[in-house]
Amino acid sequence: MLNDGEFQSEQIGSFFSFAKASDEFGVSLIGEARIPKRSVQLCETILRMYEAGTLSFSFEIMASVMSERDGVMVIDAAEGNELIGMAIVSVPAYPEATALQLVAERQEDHEMDETVKKLAETEARLKLAEEKMMDDEEKLRQKDDTLEETTEKQKQQEAELAAAQKQLAEKDARIAELEAQVSQLEPFKVEAEKLKAEKEAAELAAKQQELTAFAEAQGLDVKTENVASAIAELNYAALIAEANKVKKNDVKPTVAAYALTSGLAVKGEYGDLLEKA
Secondary structure (H helix, E strand, O other): OOOOOOOOOOOOOEEEEEEEEEEOOEEEEEEEEEOOOOOHHHHHHHHHHHHHOOOEEEEEEEOOOOEEEOOEEEOOOOOOOEEEEEEEEOOOOOOOOEOOOOOOOOHHHHHHHHHHHHHHHHHHHHHHHHHHHHHHHHHHHHHHHHHHHHHHHHHHHHHHHHHHHHHHHHHHHHHHHHHHHHHHHHHHHHHHHHHHHHHHHHHHHHHHHHHHHHHHHOOOOOOOHHHHHHHHOOOHHHHHHHHHHOOOOOOOOOOEEEEOOOEEEEOOOOHHHHHHO
């Protein structure tokens, strides 16, 4: 790097693996790097240097921890000691830092690898599609089963509704039949109510006639308001009270006893008449 902050070097590739190896130099760090073949001139230059035995490298290391061993400064694995790059140089720091092997990947092999990769991806996508299709088929089968159950339940509900409607129609028909019979009996009901009213009126008139005879026998004037009202209302107690007010020598005294809560009981000459009433 120059003082103005610009690099004098240019990145042409990248390492993808490192390994330690024990050799005649002691312990060596061997790395594998890939260099794209976009620049034909660069690749030709690297190939000529390799064939001439002049393809040398220099590791770029950031060292924070160093130690001295037998007069040699040693940079070992430690926090702060990092390998930040490697450069192709004319004069390497170590003469043994050279290229061990140069392999040029053939285009057809690369294309074959790409084809195999695409084929594998296609097979993976096909497998996923098959699994999804099987899952969709299972979901569709479950929906069919659910639909079949729903249809069966719907048929059962429709049958129950039809049965209920049939029973309702039968009940409606029975109600109509009974209403028709009631309508036929309506004239008889009117006649029966008329006869009942006439009977009650005749019975009332008979009782009133008996009370009238009783009042006259007691010397009462049946045309007076109190007597007439007692006869019309069949008020035995009021009639007896009016009779007790009248004192005649030619009329046998009448003794009457009555109880308002338990009914009327009369003893005397006309006791039988009141008991009938």
